[in-house]
Structure formats: C-alpha cells, structure tokens
Amino acid sequence: MQQAINKVELRNLQIEDYKELKNSMVEAYSELKEAYWQEEQIERLLEIFPEGQLVILVDGRVVGSALSLIVDNRKASATHTYEKITGNYTFSTHDPFGDVLYGIDVFIHPDYRGLRLGRRLYDARKEICEKLNLQSIIFAGRIPRYAEHAKEMTPKQYIEKVRAKEIHDPVLSFQLSNDFHVIKVMKNYLEGDVSSQEYAVLLEWNNIYYEKHQQLINTRKSVxxxxxxxxxxxxxxxxxxxxxxxxxxxxxxxxxxxxxxxxxxxxxxxxxxxxxxxxxxxxxxxxxxxxxxxxxxxxxxxxxxxxxxxxxxxxxxxxxxxxxxxxxxxxxxxxxxxxxxxxxxxxxxxxxxxxxxxxxxxxxxxxxxxxxxxxxxxxxxxxxxxxxxxxxxxxxxxxxxxxxxxxxxxxxxxxxxxxxxxxxxxxxxxxxxxxxxxxxxxxxxxxxxxxxxxxxxxxxxxxxxxxxxxxxxxxxxxxxxxxxxxxxGSVRTMKDRRKDLYQIKKLKS
Missing domain, CATH: 3.60.110.10 (Carbon-nitrogen hydrolase)
Structure with missing residues (x-):
C-alpha cells in the first residue's frame, strides 16, 4: 500500500479508464488465468448500463471496480453459472425492466486492500439499487479458502464456520459483514476457480425501500x-x-x-x-x-x-x-x-x-x-x-x-x-x-x-x-x-430475540 494518499474518488466507470482497470484486475485475480475483461466488453457494459459500473480511484489511479447488470429475479435466484448469467460474457442477459441488480464483478488492487475501499463500492451499489427501485442485489461470491478445507467439510459446513467466525474467508466474510445473506451454494459456477473448488455462494442484499408498483399518486409517505x-x-x-x-x-x-x-x-x-x-x-x-x-x-x-x-x-x-x-x-x-x-x-x-x-x-x-x-x-x-x-x-x-x-x-x-x-x-x-x-x-x-x-x-x-x-x-x-x-441498527431487538427459547402469540384472533 502507498505510504501517503492524497485523494480517494468514487465515480462511474469511463472507457478511458480501461487500461488502469485491466491492470488492477490482473493483480486482483492473479491466481486466475487471464481474468480480466476485454475493452470491447467494457464498452458494451457502458453502452447498456453506464450507471451500474463503478470505479474507485486513489490519487487518480483506478484501483478497484464494481460492475453490474439488471436481471430478472427468477433468473438471478435460480442455479446458474457465471457464463450463463452474463450471457456468455456478452451481457445479453441485461434487462432494463428487471428487478434485481446482479453484481458481475468487484475487486480491489492488492496494494490498496485494508482501506475499506471495497465497502465504499458496496455502499454505492446499494444506493444504485435503492434509486432504481430494485428489489435486491444478488451475486455469486467466491470462497477462495475453501480448497484448504475441502477434505474435511462440505461447502455448507464451511459457510457456517465462516459465519461463526471460526474461519476467515477474505471474500465471504466481507460479504456477510455487509448485510448480505446466503441464498444457496452453486457448483461449477466459475470454471478454473481452483481455490473455491468452482463453488460459489449466491448472496442477496434486500432493498428495504423497494416498492413493487410505483405510483404517481397516493404513494405511501416516508415522513x-x-x-x-x-x-x-x-x-x-x-x-x-x-x-x-x-x-x-x-x-x-x-x-x-x-x-x-x-x-x-x-x-x-x-x-x-x-x-x-x-x-x-x-x-x-x-x-x-x-x-x-x-x-x-x-x-x-x-x-x-x-x-x-x-x-x-x-x-x-x-x-x-x-x-x-x-x-x-x-x-x-x-x-x-x-x-x-x-x-x-x-x-x-x-x-x-x-x-x-x-x-x-x-x-x-x-x-x-x-x-x-x-x-x-x-x-x-x-x-x-x-x-x-x-x-x-x-x-x-x-x-x-x-x-x-x-x-x-x-x-x-x-x-x-x-x-x-x-x-x-x-x-x-x-x-x-x-x-x-x-x-x-x-x-x-x-x-x-x-x-x-x-x-x-x-x-x-x-x-x-x-x-x-x-x-x-x-x-x-x-x-x-x-x-x-x-x-x-446498533442493536436489533426485533431480530435478535431468542425465538428458540421463548415466544409471544395471540390466543384469540
């Protein structure tokens, strides 16, 4: 990491950023062969959904990015592969009338990790989801340390241990701390992802402000x-x-x-x-x-x-x-x-x-x-x-x-x-x-x-x-x-009740 940082900027991706974007992506995915987007693919993303593509810059240099599509909830929630959800990397699956923001990529250059820059990208994604009135953010997260434990536990057991903080997974631990919850485990998600054994965890963050049918009149008030x-x-x-x-x-x-x-x-x-x-x-x-x-x-x-x-x-x-x-x-x-x-x-x-x-x-x-x-x-x-x-x-x-x-x-x-x-x-x-x-x-x-x-x-x-x-x-x-x-909230009294020990219910309706 650099010794001194003068400015951090979060903004939408521009095609002029491509060279630095590619360099940072290559460093971020050094364990994966040729894991970077081609320039024409980035051009396509910016053509169909420019507001969903984000970069973060440190002193003018692109050091991280979050890329997204809009898809139908049924497609996002169903078992799929990375290739399938991206339309064989053509992004033909993008649906402007869909109801889910699907995260197809997020990364930070290794030299700039530890600065919580990834959290900024996630927070910006949540803002996009809310502003576009989308139901949720869904994406499949890698579990890059699963290979170290694959012989003694299943992916489900691994996830539970990460959730209980008995194991730290650099990707999954971060996602769980950002209020994402696990939907399912998917096999053969990303070909060549040896460290995850090609497993991925489908995760979701729900937009609490989502309204299924937007109205022009008689809308529910916030204040x-x-x-x-x-x-x-x-x-x-x-x-x-x-x-x-x-x-x-x-x-x-x-x-x-x-x-x-x-x-x-x-x-x-x-x-x-x-x-x-x-x-x-x-x-x-x-x-x-x-x-x-x-x-x-x-x-x-x-x-x-x-x-x-x-x-x-x-x-x-x-x-x-x-x-x-x-x-x-x-x-x-x-x-x-x-x-x-x-x-x-x-x-x-x-x-x-x-x-x-x-x-x-x-x-x-x-x-x-x-x-x-x-x-x-x-x-x-x-x-x-x-x-x-x-x-x-x-x-x-x-x-x-x-x-x-x-x-x-x-x-x-x-x-x-x-x-x-x-x-x-x-x-x-x-x-x-x-x-x-x-x-x-x-x-x-x-x-x-x-x-x-x-x-x-x-x-x-x-x-x-x-x-x-x-x-x-x-x-x-x-x-x-x-x-x-x-x-x-700092505490969540409604969610944190021990319903396994006690409950309150009506005896008459």
Whole structure:
C-alpha cells in the first residue's frame, strides 16, 4: 500500500479508464488465468448500463471496480453459472425492466486492500439499487479458502464456520459483514476457480425501500405528521359544545397538514356533569349514549378536514357490558374500533368496566399503526404482538389523575418505542373537572418517543408538550428511519430475540 494518499474518488466507470482497470484486475485475480475483461466488453457494459459500473480511484489511479447488470429475479435466484448469467460474457442477459441488480464483478488492487475501499463500492451499489427501485442485489461470491478445507467439510459446513467466525474467508466474510445473506451454494459456477473448488455462494442484499408498483399518486409517505391534542377538561353544556371544541383542534392540526389527529382517553367526560346525581357506574352508562353520535361526527370531520382521527376513548355499552373504546376515523370515510384490553382497578371498582378482546394493527394511508388505551401500554406483550404485524407508530390516548400515573404511562411508552423499534405518541387530558365524580383532576404531558439509536434523538424524545397546559403538539416522524434501524441498527431487538427459547402469540384472533 502507498505510504501517503492524497485523494480517494468514487465515480462511474469511463472507457478511458480501461487500461488502469485491466491492470488492477490482473493483480486482483492473479491466481486466475487471464481474468480480466476485454475493452470491447467494457464498452458494451457502458453502452447498456453506464450507471451500474463503478470505479474507485486513489490519487487518480483506478484501483478497484464494481460492475453490474439488471436481471430478472427468477433468473438471478435460480442455479446458474457465471457464463450463463452474463450471457456468455456478452451481457445479453441485461434487462432494463428487471428487478434485481446482479453484481458481475468487484475487486480491489492488492496494494490498496485494508482501506475499506471495497465497502465504499458496496455502499454505492446499494444506493444504485435503492434509486432504481430494485428489489435486491444478488451475486455469486467466491470462497477462495475453501480448497484448504475441502477434505474435511462440505461447502455448507464451511459457510457456517465462516459465519461463526471460526474461519476467515477474505471474500465471504466481507460479504456477510455487509448485510448480505446466503441464498444457496452453486457448483461449477466459475470454471478454473481452483481455490473455491468452482463453488460459489449466491448472496442477496434486500432493498428495504423497494416498492413493487410505483405510483404517481397516493404513494405511501416516508415522513408522517402527527397532531396530538392535549385536551383541557372544561364544562360542556351539550354535545354540540363538545363538537365545536373538537373541531377547533382538528381544524388547527389539519391546517398544518397533519396526517393524524389524536384525542385523549375519555376526553368526553365533561358531558357526565348532567348525571352527577347518579352513581359513577350509572353516570358513565348515560355517557355511553353519546358514543355512536360522536363516532359519526368524527367520521365527518375526518373527511372534511382530510385527516385520520384517533378519537381517544369513550364508554360503549354492548349487551349489558361496559367497554372503554375508541375509533380510528380515516380520511377515506371508513372507521374501525379499538378497545382497552386491560382495565384498571379504579375502572372496575367505580364503573364495572370490562376489557376488550381484540388485538390488532390498523392499515392506514400512512402505513400500519397500533392504538392502545392508557393502561394497555404498561403490558409489553401487547405492543410486541403489534410490532410483529409491522406496526410503525403506536398511538396511546391516556387519562391519568396524578404524576405517578402519568410517569407509569410515559416510561412504559418510551420503553415500548425502544424494544419494538417504533414511534410511540401519547396524549392526555389536563385540568380539573369539579362536577364529575371520579374524574376530578388530570395530569398530562403529550409526547412522541423514538427508538434509541444514531438516527434519533439521544434521549429518545422527538418532542413533548408543556405539562398540564391545553395545547397541540405537531411532530414529524420518518418511518424510513425505522426500516434502517430494523436492518442496520446498533442493536436489533426485533431480530435478535431468542425465538428458540421463548415466544409471544395471540390466543384469540
């Protein structure tokens, strides 16, 4: 390796680079006879797919390259030889309408190894794959140290030992460290590759941003805007007064182009003031009479303000049983109900509430979301089940009277964000409600929590409201960052679970 390096450059290959490209390739493949591309072959590559051909230069000298084609996934994944996948080295297999970037070559001059230049080429290939909306990168990697172990182990055993870092293979070890996974072993891949015994390992890197059908309209957004409503408990004369106040907030957050508006748990409680002469259990059952009217009105708001509304929660009386439920009113006019699964001792004692029985995620125009009402977020199994279904954002409408209760909800919500690699948004009620029994005081601070990794705030808090003050909190969250985290995070809690030792599953669908 040179003693001093002044400049490293990565760019697309040009035909003027051919002489230096050939020299570096000859040195890189010194154990293979005449292992270099002819100039007319490079010209052909640059003619059919110039953006897929890369070189890396050190002080103006070509010291490495990565060459690629686009092919159909079925051809790339099937057993093949190097000669076949390259169309007998004519590159006739290149298909501009294919869905896989197939790597036909990558090398670094021996004098420049150890500088992580190969990693730069791989990262650039991944960028090409993402920008061209290709499904994956596939290529067959040599295993040049297999010949040393061929007598005592099969290629499969060799791969497992390389994966376990018991054996170092200069090609395969590097590829596995770059997030490629093994598809299969292929025999007779490259004629004359004695050190690999002519075996090759078919490897793949999946593009997490790939969309099978690209759309011009109604495409799924990467950045989602959340509008959280920290609701002040106040006397309300009637249902129309509730709608007027709710519409004010929906109008406000939709004016900032929010994708979601979320209200707190039991924010309609002021309407119970008219029934304060009754027992707590009877008063809340009277409140349940409003639930269907509220759902219908919020569906209208969702359409007219073009926003998805999470209605917090309200009581629902069904077959004599009282539940704590809410509705996801989508901007397409449809709605779905969610229910509180775990009922607090207070809710059981004063109201005789029962827990719901459906655990599910919700499909929206902004991806999959989960919704849990208050106490439910303190049970980690629930959110893990939703995360397994692909949840990106967990919404938690809550109602807590003391700071102790709020601390439980907040800290558990933040834990759920970390362990499930998702965003968690919480919103509650604030203020006092003197004329409603069992609903006297409230404490809340709306917030949005994130996983804990480099792409997110160091404290895991994207934003938070002023405690105990009526306000809105409008926050942008980027779901593409979650995709990066799932695949390339410092830790990967979703992937690294020991499913051989434990698992969580639903008992009811």
């Amino acid at each position: 989602i805007r959340l509008g959280l409503i920290q609701w002040q408990m106040r006397p309300l004369n009637n249902l129309e007064a509730l709608f007027e106040q709710a519409e004010f907030f929906i109008d406000a957050v939709s004016g900032y182009a929010s994708d979601f508006a979320m209200f707190p748990e039991l924010f309609i409680a002021p309407l119970m003031a008219d029934y304060n002469h009754l027992s707590e259990a009877d008063a809340i059952r009277e409140l349940a009479r409003y639930t269907d009217s509220i759902r219908k009105k919020f569906q209208e708001f969702a359409i007219s303000y073009n926003i998805n509304i999470i209605t917090g929660s309200m009581p629902l009386l069904e077959n004599g049983n009282l539940y704590n439920v809410g509705f996801l009113c989508k901007r397409d006019g449809t709605s779905e109900m969610y229910s509180k699964i775990h009922i607090t001792p207070n809710e059981v004692f004063y109201w005789g509430m029962k827990g719901g029985s459906q655990i599910k995620t919700f499909d929206t125009d902004c991806g999959k979301i989960g919704i849990m009402i208050c106490y439910d977020v303190e049970f980690p199994e629930l959110s893990r089940l939703l995360a397994d279904e692909g949840m990106d954002i967990l919404f938690v409408p809550f109602l807590t009277d003391t700071q102790n209760g709020y601390t439980r909800v907040r800290n558990c919500a933040q834990a759920r964000a970390i362990e499930n690699e998702c965003y968690v948004a919480i919103a509650g009620c604030v203020g006092n409600l003197p004329k409603v029994n069992n609903m006297d005081i409230q404490f809340a601070q709306a917030a949005v929590f994130t996983p804990s990794d480099f792409a997110f705030p160091t404290n895991g808090i994207k934003a938070e409201a002023t405690p105990n003050t009526e306000m809105t909190l409008i926050v942008d969250v980027d779901v593409d960052l979650l995709k990066e985290l799932h695949e390339h």
